Amino acid sequence: MKTTKKFLLSAISLCITTGLGLSACSDQNTFSAQQSIPENTKSNESKVSDEQGKIVLYQMFTRLFGNKNTTNKPWGTLEENGVGKFNDINDNALKAIKGLGANYVWYTGVLHHDLVRDYTDIGISNDDPEVIKGRAGSPYAVKDYYNVNPDMAVNPANRLQEFEALIQRTHKYGLKAVIDIVPNHIARNYQSISKPAGVEDFGANDKPELGYHRDNNFYYVEGQDFVLPEWLEGYQVLGGEKHPLIDGEFVESPAKWTGNGSRKAQPHFYDWYETVKVNYGVRPDGSFDFPRLPAEYAEKGISEHFEFWKGKDVPNSWVKFKDIALYWTAKGVDGFRYDMAEMVPVEFWSYMNSHIKMQNPDAFLLAEIYQPEIYNDFIKLGKMDYLYDKVDLYDRLKEVIQNKRNTDVLDDVAVKYTEIDEHLLHFLENHDEQRIASHEFAGNPEKALPAMVVSATLGKGPTMIYFGQTVGEKGEGDAGFGKSSRTSLFDYWGVPAHQQWMNDGKFDGAKLSNKQKQLQAYYSKLLNFTRNASALTGEWVNTHKVNKEQAGYSEDIYSYARFDDKQKLLVLANFSEQNSATFEYQIPSELIKTWQLTDGNYQFVDRLNEAEYQLTVVKGEATVTLTMAPLMSRILELKAKT
Structure with a gap:
């Protein structure tokens, strides 16, 4: 709200x-x-x-x-x-x-x-x-x-x-x-003028003389009538327009607690004064009545x-x-x-x-x-x-x-x-x-x-x-x-x-x-x-940490992997509005094992930018050369081994 x-x-x-x-x-x-x-x-x-x-x-x-x-x-x-x-x-x-x-x-x-x-x-x-x-x-x-x-x-x-x-x-x-x-x-x-037959309005069967009752729909300020909030300096209802219902009062007797929980008969302007709090069987001391x-x-x-x-x-x-x-x-x-x-x-x-x-x-x-x-x-x-x-x-x-x-x-x-x-x-x-x-x-x-x-x-x-x-x-x-x-x-x-x-x-x-x-x-x-993308309902692996020390990979870039048994993705985002970056993007060795990538060349397709990249795996390690323009993101999907 x-x-x-x-x-x-x-x-x-x-x-x-x-x-x-x-x-x-x-x-x-x-x-x-x-x-x-x-x-x-x-x-x-x-x-x-x-x-x-x-x-x-x-x-x-x-x-x-x-x-x-x-x-x-x-x-x-x-x-x-x-x-x-x-x-x-x-x-x-x-x-x-x-x-x-x-x-x-x-x-x-x-x-x-x-x-x-x-x-x-x-x-x-x-x-x-x-x-x-x-x-x-x-x-x-x-x-x-x-x-x-x-x-x-x-x-x-x-x-x-x-x-x-x-x-x-x-x-x-x-x-x-x-x-x-x-x-x-x-x-x-x-x-409600539209309620189905047999439905009672909120508050219709309340006992307003009781500040709290489990089956009251509202909380009541006992013995006090509702008072409109004091308007902030410069604020006028409807911008100052004359209206027959603007008369300095709203009849509510006794006053109800306000929607955000204020127990005052006169809520503050910053309270949700247009609403009243609904009672769910929580007593005023915070204990439960259900x-x-x-x-x-x-x-x-x-x-x-x-x-x-x-x-x-x-x-x-x-x-x-x-x-x-x-x-x-x-x-x-x-x-x-x-x-x-x-x-x-x-x-x-x-x-x-x-x-x-x-x-x-x-x-x-x-x-x-x-x-x-x-x-x-x-x-x-x-x-x-x-x-x-x-x-x-x-x-x-x-x-x-x-x-x-x-x-x-x-x-x-x-x-x-x-x-x-x-x-x-x-x-x-x-x-x-x-x-x-x-x-x-x-x-x-x-x-x-x-x-x-x-x-x-x-x-x-x-x-x-x-x-x-x-x-x-x-x-x-x-x-x-x-x-x-x-x-x-x-x-x-x-x-x-x-x-x-x-x-x-x-x-x-x-x-x-x-x-x-x-x-x-x-x-x-x-x-x-x-x-x-089924990978986005699968696993997540941080590739940001392993790349933070790579030359050209700045603190403005964030990266990670998302994958399942059907799809493997690398996601990179450059948050810098001014700086581009070119770097050797390293795939964590544990991720290479998890993805079961053997030595050789693999193709990545950038699903956001329609570009293709080659990933080379050598002795269980893999890097791909990437350039990230300012505010650029890449979602690289791993394709079949070439």
């Missing part, structure tokens, strides 16, 4: 792992065109083609993806700045995403969340701008879990049907559809986890979110990205994920998480498929790109999570992070290409790219609540570089500059290669 700035992840680890959030234990708050592949479009019958390599996840911020409007007025309305529709994600778009190398699409922010627009004619209540961030609203302040954002529908009354049609189109092109679920918090004014999962379940499978929870009396919030996940699974959604998963107890994830997997064994389950010390628990006990690898690989690559560290720092990262490597998702951009091309990150998108090669090939887990990344989107301009360097989550806005690629819905890149076309072609070549 991190919907303001950087979330304070280092503070009070215990509070997050018990599911109470930061402020429950501390008052510190900080800002923190490809050929189509027809597929069965029935629920849970979509299939991804049988690539031997890695998953590639394409994250789109759905509200912005199809927007063709280029006005970009700060705090602009939907009419002024435009908005993308589900129907804008047309056949051309999905073919193009598939062509980039993706096999999964994460439709970010599609659920019905708070926003400043009048839809009362279709029965939706208006939302108070004073508990909304921006005008278009935070996608992580969900108002109705059983429907989607009316802004993104051509006919808002039929918004769910339009989204269901998008899921079917996605499956048609051999892509799988992932959406967000945000179990830790919901909008302050949550009200059945504990025995440690031996770390070694048990999905069906055993499912059986463990059968008949167990669990908190009401658990059941509500399980039902929400199964509702979307039944509609053909292929998986979920869980926002701030670490703020919810791991037992809930065992319960939730085992229910999902029993309905769809192939479901894609991804956790946003920033605490390495609990990674194992969330995989083994919580039954997550994938976790963000942000605080290690992303952070170290960013430091190397920004010349704050040299490539030696990657040695430890590469082996730190060997046991769970296949579960770690790698990325260089997402909706929370700065755009690579922004001045605050790299300044130009090409500077990160070596890091992208490493991000996509170092580990076994999936690779994620963010819409606009492949064409060098800079994230410029203060959109309103959203600030530059990150594409706004909160405002109606156009994304200039992405709009050039979109080309009025053709998605053919005709409006891109030559430099942008070259950048996108590079991404496409890399990602499509990884999709079919």
Whole structure:
């Protein structure tokens, strides 16, 4: 989530792992065109083609993806700045995403969340701008879990049907559809008008006179009414626009705990004040009010986890979110990205994920998480498929790109999570992070290409790219609540570089500059290669250490081998923006033995640069002469002996 700035992840680890959030234990708050592949479009019958390599996840911020409007007025309305529709994600778009190398699409922010627009004619209540961030609203302040954002529908009354049609189109092109679920918090004014018969809204049966009760969906500040935060100097709701609902108050009695865990009736501006914390049966003192999962379940499978929870009396919030996940699974959604998963107890994830997997064994389950010390628990006990690898690989690559560290720092990262490597998702951009091309990150998108090669090939887990990344989107301009360097989550806005690629819905890149076309072609070549490279799900060997003393091999270069019984690769990346390098690249003798290379000549083919090289093995030693231009990477695939 991190919907303001950087979330304070280092503070009070215990509070997050018990599911109470930061402020429950501390008052510190900080800002923190490809050929189509027809597929069965029935629920849970979509299939991804049988690539031997890695998953590639394409994250789109759905509200912005199809927007063709280029006005970009700060705090602009939907009419002024435009908005993308589900129907804008047309056949051309999905073919193009598939062509980039993706096999999964994460439709970010599609659920019905708070926003400043009048839809009362279709029965939706208006939302108070004073508990909304921006005008278009935070996608992580969900108002109705059983429907989607009316802004993104051509006919808002039929918004769910339009989204269901998008899921079917996605499956048609051999892509799988992932959406967000945000179990830790919901909008302050949550009200589902679309819930199935028999479903109760969050909080409908709470006992608000009790600050805590196991089956309350929320925590309450006893005896105190909610008070709006004090606005920072210079901040005005909706940029100072007059609005009938801006009256200096929001009625909530008693006040609820805020989404990030603040227990104050008046949250701080930097708190997630637009949301309220969901109660999972974690008492205010951090103890647990639900059945504990025995440690031996770390070694048990999905069906055993499912059986463990059968008949167990669990908190009401658990059941509500399980039902929400199964509702979307039944509609053909292929998986979920869980926002701030670490703020919810791991037992809930065992319960939730085992229910999902029993309905769809192939479901894609991804956790946003920033605490390495609990990674194992969330995989083994919580039954997550994938976790963000942000605080290690992303952070170290960013430091190397920004010349704050040299490539030696990657040695430890590469082996730190060997046991769970296949579960770690790698990325260089997402909706929370700065755009690579922004001045605050790299300044130009090409500077990160070596890091992208490493991000996509170092580990076994999936690779994620963010819409606009492949064409060098800079994230410029203060959109309103959203600030530059990150594409706004909160405002109606156009994304200039992405709009050039979109080309009025053709998605053919005709409006891109030559430099942008070259950048996108590079991404496409890399990602499509990884999709079919079985070696990237195999073993990893460090070749960087043995080459560090070689003449011409600089600290700007990083290298390693990836291999399995079908394919053998050498990967090299030069992070220097100015310096080329020519050197004798040495293959470690142990790797020569492992690969069973006898004396003689072998051919290497560079899969990124269409070049060929000869490797000579003499008495169990082997070198190949290589030149690395600035920012160049090579993926050398070993072919037959010549």
